[in-house]
Amino acid sequence: MSKPKSVWEEFFADRRSGGHRSSAEEFISREAKEKLFHLDGGKTLLDFGCGAGELLVYYALEYERLVGADFSASMLDEADNKIKARKCENITLILADDKTVWEKLDSSFDRITAAGVVQYLTDEQVDNFISHASGYLNKGGKIVLFDLLNPRLYPLWKIGLFSRDFGFKKVVHKIGFEVHSVVSASLKNRPKDILGYTHNPFTIESIANKHGFEMEYVQSMYYEYKYHAIIS
Known part of the structure; x- marks a missing residue:
C-alpha cells in the first residue's frame, strides 16, 4: 500500500x-x-x-x-x-x-x-x-x-496593501474573501492558504x-x- x-x-x-x-x-x-x-x-x-x-x-x-x-x-x-x-x-x-x-x-x-x-x-x-x-x-x-x-507583512499583502490600485473597498472585499477561505479550509481540514506557512x-x-x-x-x-x- x-x-x-x-x-x-x-x-x-x-x-x-x-x-x-x-x-x-x-x-x-x-x-x-x-x-x-x-x-x-x-x-x-x-x-x-x-x-x-x-x-x-x-x-x-x-x-x-x-x-x-x-x-x-x-x-x-x-x-x-x-x-x-x-x-x-x-x-x-x-x-x-x-x-x-x-x-x-x-x-x-x-x-x-x-x-x-x-x-x-x-x-x-x-x-x-x-x-x-x-x-x-x-x-x-x-x-x-x-x-x-514574513508573518508581519504577508497579511498586508493578502489584503492588497502593496497593490497599485489599493483602496478601501478592495481591502474590505479581500478581507471578506480571506475570512471565507480560512473558514472553508478549516471545515475541509486543509491548509488555510495554498502558499503555505509563514515563519x-x-x-x-x-x-x-x-x-x-x-x-x-x-x-x-x-x-x-x-x-x-x-x-x-
Missing part, C-alpha cells in the same frame, strides 16, 4: 511552473541575479525544491556542479527540458522530498539553498532540514533559504543557532512580503 500524498504533493503533482511573480525571462534573470549575490560564491550547490529549474539554469552559469531536487516529477521533467535546451551539463536532478533527499546524495556542497520552499514546511520540518543540511555542508559553506513568508524570522534564527549557525535576515527585493535567511 502506497503512502498517502500530502496536500502539497497533490497540489504540485501536475504543475510545470514555479511560483514566480512573473514567468518573463527578464524577471527571472533579475531574481536569479539577486539570489546569486546572496549565495556569494562557492563551487558546488544543492538547490532543494528546484521546481521547474527557472533559477537553477542561471545558477549553473556560476557553479561547477549542481544538484536540483524536487518531489514533483512533472516539475523535474520541465526542469530537465530547460537544462537540455541550455546545455547545462553540470546539473543533476533527483526526485526527493525534505526527508528522502539526504539519502540520495553522494557528496557535500558549498551552498545548500531552497527558494519558495520553506513555506511548505512546518517549524519542525525546517529544524530537521537544517540539521540534515549541516551534515552535507562543506567547511565555510552556507545554507540560504530564499523567499520565506517568524526569530524562529528560523533560533533554529539556526541551535545547530551552531548564525543567521542574517535580508528583505527580498522582488516580493514585498518575503525575506531571505542566510545561515552560515
Whole structure:
C-alpha cells in the first residue's frame, strides 16, 4: 500500500511552473541575479525544491556542479527540458522530498539553498532540514533559504496593501474573501492558504543557532512580503 500524498504533493503533482511573480525571462534573470549575490560564491550547490529549474539554469552559469531536487516529477521533467535546451551539463536532478533527499546524495556542497520552499514546511520540518543540511555542508559553506513568508507583512499583502490600485473597498472585499477561505479550509481540514506557512524570522534564527549557525535576515527585493535567511 502506497503512502498517502500530502496536500502539497497533490497540489504540485501536475504543475510545470514555479511560483514566480512573473514567468518573463527578464524577471527571472533579475531574481536569479539577486539570489546569486546572496549565495556569494562557492563551487558546488544543492538547490532543494528546484521546481521547474527557472533559477537553477542561471545558477549553473556560476557553479561547477549542481544538484536540483524536487518531489514533483512533472516539475523535474520541465526542469530537465530547460537544462537540455541550455546545455547545462553540470546539473543533476533527483526526485526527493525534505526527508528522502539526504539519502540520495553522494557528496557535500558549498551552498545548500531552497527558494519558495520553506513555506511548505512546518517549524519542525525546517529544524530537521537544517540539521540534515549541516551534515552535507562543506567547511565555510552556507545554507540560504530564499523567499520565506514574513508573518508581519504577508497579511498586508493578502489584503492588497502593496497593490497599485489599493483602496478601501478592495481591502474590505479581500478581507471578506480571506475570512471565507480560512473558514472553508478549516471545515475541509486543509491548509488555510495554498502558499503555505509563514515563519517568524526569530524562529528560523533560533533554529539556526541551535545547530551552531548564525543567521542574517535580508528583505527580498522582488516580493514585498518575503525575506531571505542566510545561515552560515
